[in-house]
Amino acid sequence: MALLEIKNVSKFFGGLAANSDVSFSMDEGMIMGLIGPNGAGKTTLFNCITGYYPPSRGEIVFAGRRMNGLQPDRVCKLGMARTWQKVRPLAKLSVLDNVMVGALCRTNSLSQAQELAMEQIRVVKLDHKTAFPAGGLTIGERKKLEVARVLATQPKLLLLDEVMGGLNPAESEEIIRLILAIKQKGVTQMVIEHDMKAIMRISDRIVVLNSGEKLAEGTPEEIVANPEVVTAYLGSD
Ligand SMILES: Nc1ncnc2c1ncn2[C@@H]1O[C@H](COP(=O)(O)OP(=O)(O)O)[C@@H](O)[C@H]1O
Ligand SMILES: [Mg+2]
Numbered sequence: 001m002a003l004l005e006i007k008n009v010s011k012f013f014g015g016l017a018a019n020s021d022v023s024f025s026m027d028e029g030m031i032m033g034l035i036g037p038n039g040a041g042k043t044t045l046f047n048c049i050t051g052y053y054p055p056s057r058g059e060i061v062f063a064g065r066r067m068n069g070l071q072p073d074r075v076c077k078l079g080m081a082r083t084w085q086k087v088r089p090l091a092k093l094s095v096l097d098n099v100m101v102g103a104l105c106r107t108n109s110l111s112q113a114q115e116l117a118m119e120q121i122r123v124v125k126l127d128h129k130t131a132f133p134a135g136g137l138t139i140g141e142r143k144k145l146e147v148a149r150v151l152a153t154q155p156k157l158l159l160l161d162e163v164m165g166g167l168n169p170a171e172s173e174e175i176i177r178l179i180l181a182i183k184q185k186g187v188t189q190m191v192i193e194h195d196m197k198a199i200m201r202i203s204d205r206i207v208v209l210n211s212g213e214k215l216a217e218g219t220p221e222e223i224v225a226n227p228e229v230v231t232a233y234l235g236s237d
Pocket of ligand 2 (some may be wrong): 044085125
């Protein structure tokens with residue numbers, strides 16, 4: 001059984017179809033890359049999947065359960081967690097407190113939440129910044145904080161929205177390794193990313209969105225060889 005099924009999902013904003021009849025499914029343990037030009041509807045699809053918007057049409061099925069209409073906190077409890085393209089940490093709170101917010105999805109005990117949070121702060125290698133206010137972090141550190149916060153919710157499916165955006169090559173490499181390490185632990189991931197080299201390297205399969213519609217789906221090799229994808233997105237070089 002697929003872990004996640006997107007069935008004919010559309011999302012309209014007034015007359016604009018940000019997602020238009022999008023369907024695909026994801027098996028447990030895989031990494032699905034989600035690519036497409038700016039405005040293609042990638043973030044909107046994340047918002048529909050994780051309960052921030054109800055889809056206008058279609059169905060989201062997660063672990064056999066229909067998710068339409070569930071609120072984001074409920075979706076998170078059921079095992080889906082997402083990061084935000086525009087990272088917004090609780091600036092005045094420490095790194096530890098920010099990650100504890102995620103952990104509190106699983107426990108009401110502050111000491112247990114602290115333990116869960118510390119574990120994930122170590123995973124993303126931010127332990128030297130545990131007591132620092134999140135507002136003082138560099139963009140690279142903020143992106144790691146974002147990943148630690150969602151990992152602390154102990155997701156089955158992790159949705160990462162441009163976690164490499166704005167990072168230098170060394171920071172991106174760290175994130176790539178982090179994503180691959182998360183995969184090793186058995187967590188399924190959907191990854192929105194513009195860096196084509198990165199997405200080719202980490203993805204088992206790729207879905208391409210263009211103007212809200214699914215333009216193509218396949219292995220990284222199939223996607224780079226697809227003439228429609230090359231025209232719409234990858235460019236001639
Ligand atoms: N809340 C919203 N209200 C109105 N239009 C929106 C909203 N969210 C996204 N859109 C529009 O939907 C389209 C897809 O946006 P988005 O999903 O952010 O694309 P991507 O993440 O692929 O860059 C864009 O034209 C965007 O302006
Ligand atoms: Mg986006």
